[in-house]
Amino acid sequence: MNSDIGDIDRFIERLxxxxxxxxxxMQLVRYNDLALQLLQIDFEDCLTDDLFKAVDLPFLRDAVADIIEGKSLQQSHVKFDIANRTVACTIKTTPVTGNSEIILILEDITNLSNIDKMKQEFIGTFLHxxxxxxxxLKTSLELVTDKQLGLVSDSVKEILEMGFHEVNRIAMLLNDMRDLYLIETGLASANLAIENIDLVAVINSVNDDFLKSEPPMSETARRLSITGDTPVFVNADYEKTKMIIANVxxxxxxxSDENVELIYSADEDCVTIxxxxxxxxxxxxxxxxIFTRYFREDTSATRKNEGNGLGLFIAKSYAELMNGSLFCESKVNAGTSFFITLPSGGAVRNG
Ligand SMILES: Nc1ncnc2c1ncn2[C@@H]1O[C@H](COP(=O)(O)OP(=O)(O)O)[C@@H](O)[C@H]1O
Ligand SMILES: [Mg+2]
Incomplete structure (x- = not known):
């Protein structure tokens, strides 16, 4: 054997x-032991034939397909079952030596992918x-701060109210994190309870919550006017519909400092807010x-109001998961309209 080839083989073996x-x-030119261990294939048996005719490796065939079509470096992630275990693997494919050969680089990332899964499970359990x-904690703070019970002096009440405000902030942040977690892990749609719900009741409930919330939000909420024909029903999850409307x-x-209008209307298939x-x-x-996660424009209004840039991302994701949409039209110095659409609930319920 030529000594250069021997060097290359030794080099490949050590990678x-x-x-x-x-x-x-598609005939094998070279391979190393790690490829053999990863795929559990006896390459000796397929040295003289098209590799993909000799063995059933659809994910490898897919990985080389683009290279054959003349594309350069490709990368894919695959999972496959071999010898009673699921292997997670990155496949990088690239043409070499003037397109006469194709090199496949396989990296076993099963352990990394398991750690990722454990991390996600831990976050899911923690958030739950x-x-x-x-x-x-929220209810207890609310109870002792309640004036009618007369349990605490004004100065203690002030401190408890501060605590209540902070607990509320943590609760809201954790809610956003939980939604983000469910969306990113693909678990969100399984958690939806889609039913025929009264949209006007949802809108009124959002408005009531705003009016009852801490100042300055409760004062701000007085700038809202609601118009539409009652009753309107949508096929959607009650809590998520409420969250989408509340976020927008x-x-x-x-x-904005001026009045805000909420206008709802319905046609046969779709309800628009x-x-x-x-x-x-x-x-x-x-x-x-504005619909991407964590995005916040740096303006005096966003600096004045705290936020984490997740509201619109979560709202749009859930609107789409419920077969609806969320989009925006805006004109600088004139104002902004957000449109939430949801599938119409059809027939009006009686009673
Ligand atoms: N009605 C609006 N008028 C002007 N800018 C808006 C409006 N709604 C959203 N935005 C912009 O979109 C960004 C993202 O909104 P959102 O996801 O709700 O995050 P947050 O409110 O926490 O900043 C805001 O920071 C703001 O820059
Ligand atoms: Mg927001």
């Missing part, structure tokens, strides 16, 4: 990744378990970004 080199007829103690409405009230403000508006180049 910490699986290597397979094929010619354009923290809800009850936090809600007990809160923005309109926080990021328009939330219109007369604030500073959103520049055209910013508009596509």
């Amino acid at each position: 910490p990744v699986g290597i397979i080199i094929l010619d354009t007829a 378990k923290i809800r009850n103690p936090l809600s007990t 409405l809160k923005n309109a009230l926080q990021y 328009q939330i219109r403000d007369h604030g500073t508006g959103i520049a055209e180049e910013i508009l596509p970004q």
Whole structure:
């Protein structure tokens, strides 16, 4: 054997990744032990034939398909079952030596992917378990601060109210984190309870919550006017519909100083809720970004109002999961309209 080839073989054997080199007829040119261990294939049996005719490896065939079509470096993530275990693997594919050969680099990321899964499970459990103690803490603080019980002096009450405000902030942040977690892990739609719900009741409930909330939000909420034909029903999850309307409405009230209108209307298939403000508006180049997670424009209004840039991302994700939509039209210095659409609930319920 030529000594250069011997060097290359030794080099390939020492690499910490699986290597397979094929010619354009899909015949094996070279491979290393790690590729063999990862795929559990006896490559010796398929040295003289098209590799994909000899063994059933659809994910490898897919990985080389684009290279054969003349594309350069490709990367894919795959999971496959081999010898009673699920392997997670990154496959990088690239043409070599003037397109006469294709090199496949296989990296076993099963352990990393398991750690990722454990991390997600831990976050999911944490976000679930923290809800009850936090809600007990909120109720307790509310009870002792309640004037009618007369349990505490004015100065102690002030401190307790501060505590209550902070607990509320933590609860809201955790709610957003839980929604983000459910959306990112693909668990959100399984948690939806889709039913025929009274949209006007949802809107009134959002409005009541705003009016009952702490100042300045409760005062801000007085700028809202609601118009539409009653009754209107939608096929949607009650809590999520409430959250979507609340998120969009809160923005309109926080990021503009003038009146805000909520107008709802229905046709046979679809119900539309328009939330219109007369604030500073959103520049055209910013508009596509407002629905991405953590995005906040740096303006005096966003600096004045605390937020985490998750509200619109979560609202749009849930609207789409319920077969609806959320979109925005805006004109700088004239104002902004957000449109929430949801599938119509059809027939009006009696009683
Ligand atoms: N009605 C509105 N008028 C002007 N800007 C808005 C309006 N609604 C949303 N925005 C912009 O979109 C960004 C993202 O909104 P959102 O996801 O609710 O996050 P947050 O309110 O926490 O900043 C806001 O920070 C703001 O820059
Ligand atoms: Mg917001």
